[in-house]
Amino acid sequence: MKERLQKILAQAGVASRRNAEKLIAAGRVAVDGKAITELGAKVEAADVRITVDGKPLPAQEAHVYFLLNKPKGYITTAHDDRGRRTVLDLLPEVKERIYPVGRLDNNTEGLLLLTNDGVLTNGLLHPKQEVDKTYVARVQPVPTEQALVRLTEGVKLEDGMTAPALVRLLSSDGDEARVEITIHEGRNRQVRRMFAAVGCDVKALKRKSFAGLTLAGVPRGTHRPLTQAELAHLRELAGFSNPQPPSRDAKISSGDFAGTAKRWKE
Numbered sequence: 001m002k003e004r005l006q007k008i009l010a011q012a013g014v015a016s017r018r019n020a021e022k023l024i025a026a027g028r029v030a031v032d033g034k035a036i037t038e039l040g041a042k043v044e045a046a047d048v049r050i051t052v053d054g055k056p057l058p059a060q061e062a063h064v065y066f067l068l069n070k071p072k073g074y075i076t077t078a079h080d081d082r083g084r085r086t087v088l089d090l091l092p093e094v095k096e097r098i099y100p101v102g103r104l105d106n107n108t109e110g111l112l113l114l115t116n117d118g119v120l121t122n123g124l125l126h127p128k129q130e131v132d133k134t135y136v137a138r139v140q141p142v143p144t145e146q147a148l149v150r151l152t153e154g155v156k157l158e159d160g161m162t163a164p165a166l167v168r169l170l171s172s173d174g175d176e177a178r179v180e181i182t183i184h185e186g187r188n189r190q191v192r193r194m195f196a197a198v199g200c201d202v203k204a205l206k207r208k209s210f211a212g213l214t215l216a217g218v219p220r221g222t223h224r225p226l227t228q229a230e231l232a233h234l235r236e237l238a239g240f241s242n243p244q245p246p247s248r249d250a251k252i253s254s255g256d257f258a259g260t261a262k263r264w265k266e
């Protein structure tokens with residue numbers, strides 16, 4: 001069956017579908033030796049030779065899954081043309097072509113998943129799945145009660161109203177406060193823009209959980225493989241109604257997953 005080139009690239013673990021589109025648009029993908037820059041192009045993967053930067057697609061490699069505690073100062077992309085440090089520099093021993101599940105800003109720290117499983121990535125990032133992400137923001141000035149209510153109910157951004165959020169004032173000291181906020185959308189710089197919309201400047205931002213997974217036991221700058229239980233949990237959240245056991249050769253560790261994802265509709 002013919003499929004869109006970006007879908008084939010994502011399924012082969014080369015990049016997320018969105019980043020695969022960027023590779024195509026940048027002229028880095030070729031089919032039978034001819035560069036394809038058209039995003040709608042469909043091909044029969046079995047019948048053609050697809051290359052990225054001249055290299056053939058990786059043979060279907062075992063899926064790997066990591067949880068990283070990203071420090072500030074690393075960009076969330078697999079490649080950077082300007083030579084900046086990327087999150088992949090923090091996992092030098094991983095040989096598979098992994099990429100980040102979603103994005104954190106350069107100056108945001110915290111939990112970031114990385115994998116070469118394009119199907120799971122697309123499921124987790126699909127807006128319909130409403131996967132929770134919890135952040136702690138250090139903001140100035142201290143938000144008013146009314147500002148916190150507005151954040152909870154949704155604020156107007158240039159790309160539309162935000163969905164309801166869970167918001168909790170953790171502490172305040174002088175003109176600064178720490179606020180915990182849980183959202184399930186994944187718009188660009190969303191948390192910073194939401195606080196700006198209620199008159200607060202985000203001085204520091206950390207993602208403390210994603211889909212119920214937390215940073216417990218993972219110091220800043222380090223990573224660990226996901227456990228089988230965590231993977232099963234993610235598969236379920238990504239909308240795979242009959243979670244399959246991980247494939248025999250999936251490189252994941254065993255262990256119990258104690259986390260729970262708080263679902264919005266419960």
Ligand code: URA
Nearest residue numbers: 105108189190191192
């Ligand atoms: N919201 C932001 O503003 N930045 C991030 O890195 C993540 C969410």
